[in-house]
Amino acid sequence: MRDGRDAARRATQRGAAPALVVRGLTVTFAAGRATLTAVDGIDFEIASGEVLGLVGESGAGKSLSGAAILGLVDAPGRVDGEVWLDGRRIDTLDPAAKRRLRGREIGAIFQDPLTALDPLFTIGDQLAETLRTHFRLAPDEARREAVALLQEVGIPGAAARYSQYPHQFSGGMRQRVVIALALAGEPSLLVADEPTTALDVSIQAQIVALLGRLARERGMAILLVTHDMGVIASVADRIAVMYAGRIVETGTAAEVIARPRHPYTKGLMASIPSLADDRARLAQIDGAMPRLGAVPAGCAFHPRCGVALERCTRERPVLVADAAGGAGATACWRLADG
Amino acid sequence: MAPPDVATPRMRDPDERALVELERVSKSFDVSPPWLERTLQRAPRRALRAVDGVDLAIRRGETVALVGESGCGKSTLARIVVGLVDASGGVVRYDGSPLYGAGVAADAATLRRARASMQMIFQDPYASLNPRWRVGAIVAEPIVAADRSRSRASVAERVATLLEQVGLAAADRHKYPHQFSGGQRQRISIARALATAPALVVCDEPTSALDVSVQAQVLNLMADLKERRGLAYLFISHNLAVVHHIADRVLVMYLGRIVESAPRRALFAAARHPYTRMLLDAVPDPLRPKWRDAGDADGTGNGAPRLASELPDPLDVPAGCGFHPRCAFANARCRVETPVLLDVGDAHRVACHAVAEGRVAPRVAIPIAG
Numbered sequence: 001m002r003d004g005r006d007a008a009r010r011a012t013q014r015g016a017a018p019a020l021v022v023r024g025l026t027v028t029f030a031a032g033r034a035t036l037t038a039v040d041g042i043d044f045e046i047a048s049g050e051v052l053g054l055v056g057e058s059g060a061g062k063s064l065s066g067a068a069i070l071g072l073v074d075a076p077g078r079v080d081g082e083v084w085l086d087g088r089r090i091d092t093l094d095p096a097a098k099r100r101l102r103g104r105e106i107g108a109i110f111q112d113p114l115t116a117l118d119p120l121f122t123i124g125d126q127l128a129e130t131l132r133t134h135f136r137l138a139p140d141e142a143r144r145e146a147v148a149l150l151q152e153v154g155i156p157g158a159a160a161r162y163s164q165y166p167h168q169f170s171g172g173m174r175q176r177v178v179i180a181l182a183l184a185g186e187p188s189l190l191v192a193d194e195p196t197t198a199l200d201v202s203i204q205a206q207i208v209a210l211l212g213r214l215a216r217e218r219g220m221a222i223l224l225v226t227h228d229m230g231v232i233a234s235v236a237d238r239i240a241v242m243y244a245g246r247i248v249e250t251g252t253a254a255e256v257i258a259r260p261r262h263p264y265t266k267g268l269m270a271s272i273p274s275l276a277d278d279r280a281r282l283a284q285i286d287g288a289m290p291r292l293g294a295v296p297a298g299c300a301f302h303p304r305c306g307v308a309l310e311r312c313t314r315e316r317p318v319l320v321a322d323a324a325g326g327a328g329a330t331a332c333w334r335l336a337d338g
Numbered sequence: 339m340a341p342p343d344v345a346t347p348r349m350r351d352p353d354e355r356a357l358v359e360l361e362r363v364s365k366s367f368d369v370s371p372p373w374l375e376r377t378l379q380r381a382p383r384r385a386l387r388a389v390d391g392v393d394l395a396i397r398r399g400e401t402v403a404l405v406g407e408s409g410c411g412k413s414t415l416a417r418i419v420v421g422l423v424d425a426s427g428g429v430v431r432y433d434g435s436p437l438y439g440a441g442v443a444a445d446a447a448t449l450r451r452a453r454a455s456m457q458m459i460f461q462d463p464y465a466s467l468n469p470r471w472r473v474g475a476i477v478a479e480p481i482v483a484a485d486r487s488r489s490r491a492s493v494a495e496r497v498a499t500l501l502e503q504v505g506l507a508a509a510d511r512h513k514y515p516h517q518f519s520g521g522q523r524q525r526i527s528i529a530r531a532l533a534t535a536p537a538l539v540v541c542d543e544p545t546s547a548l549d550v551s552v553q554a555q556v557l558n559l560m561a562d563l564k565e566r567r568g569l570a571y572l573f574i575s576h577n578l579a580v581v582h583h584i585a586d587r588v589l590v591m592y593l594g595r596i597v598e599s600a601p602r603r604a605l606f607a608a609a610r611h612p613y614t615r616m617l618l619d620a621v622p623d624p625l626r627p628k629w630r631d632a633g634d635a636d637g638t639g640n641g642a643p644r645l646a647s648e649l650p651d652p653l654d655v656p657a658g659c660g661f662h663p664r665c666a667f668a669n670a671r672c673r674v675e676t677p678v679l680l681d682v683g684d685a686h687r688v689a690c691h692a693v694a695e696g697r698v699a700p701r702v703a704i705p706i707a708g
Contacts, residue, residue: 057549058520200407201576202620227549230579230622257624271554273583275606275623281561282554282583288519289549 018045019188019221020069024081027064027073029292036292038064040245041081043319046221048188051212053236053253054225057268059289060242066191066225070108071098086188104134107182111194113174116181117166123150123177124162130184149180154210172203179210183218190214193225208235229272233257241265244290244300247319251328261322262330264301299333307334355434356395357537357570358419358456363428363439364594365389365414369653386652388414390594391428393679396538401564401571403585403602405578405617409652411594412574416540419572420458432456454484457531461543463523467515473526474511477501480533500529504559521552528559532567540572545580557584578621582606587685590614593652593660596679600686608700610688612665659691667692 027039039061046052056062068079071091083091090101102108110116118126127146131137137145143162150158153176166174175195182190192211196204212235215222224236232239232253239256241249241264249262260266270283287304290296296303302312317331330336370376370383388411396402404412417423419430421438429439432452436442444452457480460466467476477497482488498508504525515523524544531539544560545553557580563569575581581588581602588605590598590613598611609615650656650663659677662668669692677689692698 057551201578201622202407202616204622205620208622228622229550229624233624234622268551269624271551272624273554273557273577273579275579275582275618275621279583281558284554284558285551286555288521288552 019048019086020046020223021084022065022069022081023084025065025068025083026080027061027068028078028080030076030078031293034293037295038077038245038292039068040295042240042242042245042247044240044247044250046189046223048221049215049219050238051215051222051224051236053232053239054223054242055227055229055232055239056242057227057289059244059291061245062225062227062242063193065242066108066193066223069189069223070102070106070191071095072102103130103182103187104185105187105189107185107187107190109175109178109182109190109192109195111197113171113178113198114166116178117174119166122163122165123169124164127162127177127180127184130181134185146180146184149183150177152183152214153177153180154206155180170203171199172206175199175203175207176210179207179214183214186218188220190220190222191225192222194227195224196231197226197228204231205234211235229257229269241268244295246300246331248301248332249328249330250319251322251326255326255328261328261335262332263305263307263334267304299331309333309337311337355397356431357398357400357433358394358396358572359431359434360392360394360415360419361429361431362391362393363389363415363418363425363430364391365411365418365423366426384653387594387655388652389418389425392591392594392596394589394596396570396572398537399564399568399570401573401584401586403573403575403581403588404591405575405581405588406591407576407617410591412591413542415591416458416542416572416574419538420456420540421453422458450484454480454534455537456540457534457536457538458540458542459524459527459531459544461546463520463527463547464515466527467523469515471514472511473501473506473513473515473518476515476526477511477530477533480530484534496533497529500532501526503532503563504529505555519552520548521555524548524552524556525559528556528563532563535567536569538570538572540574542574543576544573546575546577553580560584578606578617579623590617593650593655595660595689597661597689598687599679601684604684604686608686610682610686610693610698610700611661611690612667612692612698613661616664659689665692667697669697 022042022044024041024043025039026037026041029036029038042065044052054062054065064073067073069083073079079091082089085105093101117123124146127149128142131142131145147158147162150161155161155173155176169177196207199207208231211222214220226232236253239251239253240247241256241262243264249256249265256265257269260269267283267285271285273282285304290300298314299312299317302308305312311333317333317336319329319331320336322328365388366385367388369386371381375381392415404415406412414423418425425439427440429442430437435448437444437452474497477500478493481493481496497511501508501510506522506525515526518526545556548556564571573584585602587601589596590611592613598609598614609618656663658673658675662672671691677691679687679689680694681687682693
C-alpha cells in the first residue's frame with residue numbers, strides 16, 4: 001500500500017503539494033455476522049488553498065468520510081485505507097497523537113454552531129484557551145491573537161465581543177466564532193461538515209464567502225461536506241459526488257455542475273429547482289438510495305439508472321478519466337464503454 | 339360607499355372568491371419573565387409579536403407561498419390558518435364565514451366542515467407521524483374523526499385509495515412509520531392530509547428535511563394532486579428556488595409583517611422591496627453561482643451579497659420599518675413610520691417608503707426563464 005505516499009510525493013514534485021491525500025478510505029460496521037460498508041474505498045486529494053466539495057444525499061457516506069479523516073470514527077466502526085496529511089500518514093497514529101492533530105493540523109466545523117461552544121465561558125476565553133493549548137503564549141498574547149482571529153472571521157467590534165457569551169451571538173456570528181476556533185491551531189486542513197445548513201440563506205452566503213476567502217488567504221485545504229449544490233457551486237474548486245459510499249464522479253465545480261456526466265449526478269442536478277428555469281415538473285430519480293447492507297451488486301446506482309447495461313448489474317465500475325480530455329472522472333460503465 | 343358591484347369587482351367571478359381569508363391577523367406570545375422575577379426586579383411584561391396585522395387571501399386551486407427567514411412568523415401564521423394557534427387579533431374566514439379570531443364564535447358544524455377542508459403537512463416527517471401507530475391507522479384517523487358512522491370496510495378502502503394516490507402501496511397500511519424513508523413518510527403525511535378531501539393544504543416546509551432528489555418526487559406529487567383535485571396550497575418555505583417552482587403567488591414576510599406580495603413571475607423578475615431583493619441575491623443557485631469568488635475587499639466575508647447584519651431580535655423590533663437597520667435605502671422616515679402595503683400595479687404590493695417615494699428604482703428585470 002505505497003499508493004498514498006507515491007501520490008503525495010508525485011504531487012509534491014509537481015509543486016501542487018496536496019495537503020490531504022486519501023486512498024481507499026473504507027468505513028465498515030460489524031452488525032452481527034454481517035459487515036455494513038458505509039464508505040467503500042474512496043480516493044481523493046485536496047491541494048493547499050483548494051476547496052473540495054464532497055456532495056451527496058443523506059446516507060451517501062459523506063459525513064462519515066469526514067469523520068474518518070478526523071479520526072473520529074469509534075468502535076464498532078472500523079476505518080481502512082490511508083490518509084496522508086502534508087506528506088505524513090495520519091490514520092495509523094495512536095489515539096493521543098490523533099487527538100493532538102485535531103484542532104492543530106486539522107480544524108473541524110460542524111452544522112450546529114451552538115453545540116460547538118461552551119455556554120458557560122465567554123467566547124474570548126474559549127478562543128484564548130484553544131490558542132494556549134496549541135502554542136506557548138502568555139495570557140495577553142493569547143488575548144491579542146484571539147481578537148485578531150475574531151476580526152479575521154468578520155466579527156464586528158471583536159475586542160468588545162471578546163467578553164460575551166455564546167448566547168449573545170446570532171446563529172451566523174456563532175458559526176464565525178466556531179470557524180475562528182477551528183483556525184486557532186493554524187490547521188493546514190479544515191473539515192467543514194454542513195457548515196451552513198442550520199443558517200438562513202442570507203447568512204449562508206456570508207459564511208460560504210468567508211470560507212472561500214480563508215482557503216485562499218491562508219492556503220488552507222478545505223473539505224466541504226454538504227448536500228447543497230448551491231453552496232458547493234459558490235465556493236468549491238472541485239467536486240466529488242458520493243452515492244452509496246462511493247465516489248461516482250469528480251471534476252471541477254464548474255464542469256460537474258454545468259455538464260454532469262454520471263447518470264446519478266445528471267439526475268441530481270436536474271431535480272434541483274432553480275430560479276433560472278421554469279419547468280412544470282422537476283426531473284426525479286425514482287426510488288431511494290439503498291440502505292446499508294442492501295447495496296446492489298455491480299454499480300450501486302443501477303436499479304435507479306435509466307441507461308444501465310447488463311454489465312452494470314454485475315461489475316462495480318471504477319473511476320475513469322474523461323475520455324474527451326476534461327479534468328473529471330466518472331465511475332460508470334455506460335460512459336466507459338462509450 | 340360605492341355600489342357593491344364596483345367595490346368588489348372580483349367577487350363576481352366565483353373562482354376568484356377567497357377560500358380562506360385573513361384580516362388583520364395578529365399573534366403575540368407572552369414571554370414575560372416569571373412573576374417573582376417581575377416583582378423583585380420590577381421587570382415589565384414582554385410580548386413577542388410573531389404575526390402583526392397580516393391580510394391574506396387564498397383562492398381555490400391557488401398555491402400561495404409564504405417566504406421569510408427563521409423567526410419571521412411564517413409558521414405561526416400557518417398554524418393560525420388551520421386553527422392550531424389562536425390569533426390574538428383579527429379574523430380568519432373560511433368560504434366567507436368567520437371561523438377563528440378575537441370575538442368570533444363559529445358554530446360547531448361550521449368548524450367541523452372548515453377543519454375537514456383545511457389540512458396541514460409538517461416539516462419533519464419523522465416527528466409528525468406517531469411511531470406506535472400503523473400507517474393505516476394514521477391515515478384513517480381524520481376519516482373517522484370527520485364521520486364516525488363510517489363502516490370499517492369503507493374506511494379501509496378509502497385508506498388504500500389514498501395510499502395509492504400518493505405513490506405507496508395499499509399493503510403499506512400494515513407497516514409502521516419507521517419502515518419508510520423520509521420521502522415515503524412525507525407521502526404518508528400527504529395521504530393523511532388528503533383523507534378528508536380538503537380544499538386547502540397548509541404545508542410548513544414540507545420538503546426542507548428531504549434530499550433534493552426526494553424533494554423533486556414530493557414536489558411533483560404535490561403538483562399532480564393540485565391538478566387532479568383542484569387543491570389550494572399555503573406553502574411555507576425559506577427556499578426561494580422551491581417557491582419559484584411551485585407558487586402562483588408569493589408573500590414575503592419580515593418580522594411578522596407581509597412586506598411584499600406579488601404573482602410569482604412579477605416577484606422573481608421584478609422584486610421591489612429591498613428585503614426581497616436581498617433574499618433573492620442570497621439564493622445559492624448552482625446554475626447561477628453569482629457570488630462565486632466574490633470580492634471580499636471589506637474583509638468581513640460579506641463579499642458580493644452585501645448583506646448588512648442579521649435579523650433583529652424579535653423582542654426588540656426596530657421602530658418604523660422593521661427592515662431599516664439592514665436596508666441601504668433607509669432614511670429618517672423609515673426609522674419612525676411603519677410602511678403599509680401599497681399597490682404598485684398588476685396585483686403587486688409593497689410595504690416600503692423608499693419604493694413609494696421612488697428612492698428605489700425598479701430594477702431592470704433579471705433574465706429569468708418564463
